[in-house]
């Protein structure tokens with residue numbers, strides 16, 4: 001059974017700016033203690049501060065919070081893109097992330113070569129590779145473009161290939177950022193249908209979204225981040241009425 005444990009996690013990013021003195025004055029007012037300074041006077045934004053939680057199989061978690069709360073940082077940390085500055089992160093299970101279609105893709109290789117590369121990385125048995133290749137090509141509708149280097153693709157073509165590729169292999173843990181749900185209408189219809197299927201099959205889902213409809217439809221737990229801190233963690237019926245400032249029966253009819 002997959003699980004995720006996050007304990008006292010801190011993530012921060014160095015800030016580079018020409019006029020650090022002025023930046024210090026202005027940002028300290030607005031970022032309410034979210035900036036820190038090391039002994040060399042280097043300034044850091046504390047993106048996540050002392051975050052702890054555990055997620056077990058069967059949980060479908062909605063990550064919520066206002067802009068800049070730390071949702072994307074948390075997803076990227078769980079998918080291995082960022083290293084914790086301090087704290088622990090333990091993950092058991094195979095992760096697929098729908099965070100950025102180009103992550104893990106080599107722009108110099110063709111679409112087809114990238115499909116095979118991903119299969120090798122994910123340890124897909126050789127027999128299954130052709131099947132996955134066909135599945136991705138059919139979903140992405142790239143036609144002859146599949147044999148051109150990915151660097152020549154438009155952003156929509158990249159999205160189709162990336163999405164088709166990531167969702168071709170059933171994930172145990174699925175991490176999703178909301179922007180993945182933006183594409184042209186034809187793509188969105190296909191993508192939503194496929195997502196609903198893999199959401200049903202994946203054992204853990206974590207999705208960052210501002211959409212109450214998605215949270216209500218897909219999630220059985222909500223983690224609310226604010227200013228890098230974990231503000232509330234509970235079932236949607238408890239957390240969403242507080243977050244959205246709406247009565248529970250108006251949200252869950």
Ligand SMILES: Nc1ncnc2c1ncn2[C@@H]1O[C@H](COP(=O)(O)OP(=O)(O)OP(=O)(O)O)[C@@H](O)[C@H]1O
Pocket residue numbers: 013014045046047065066067068069070071072073074
């Ligand atoms: N690579 C980076 N370099 C510097 N600061 C960063 C970086 N990534 C995130 N931050 C800062 O960390 C904080 C959290 O950002 P994050 O993108 O995780 O928020 P979010 O909750 O996903 O926001 P949104 O809903 O707007 O997408 C912000 O203050 C942001 O400026």
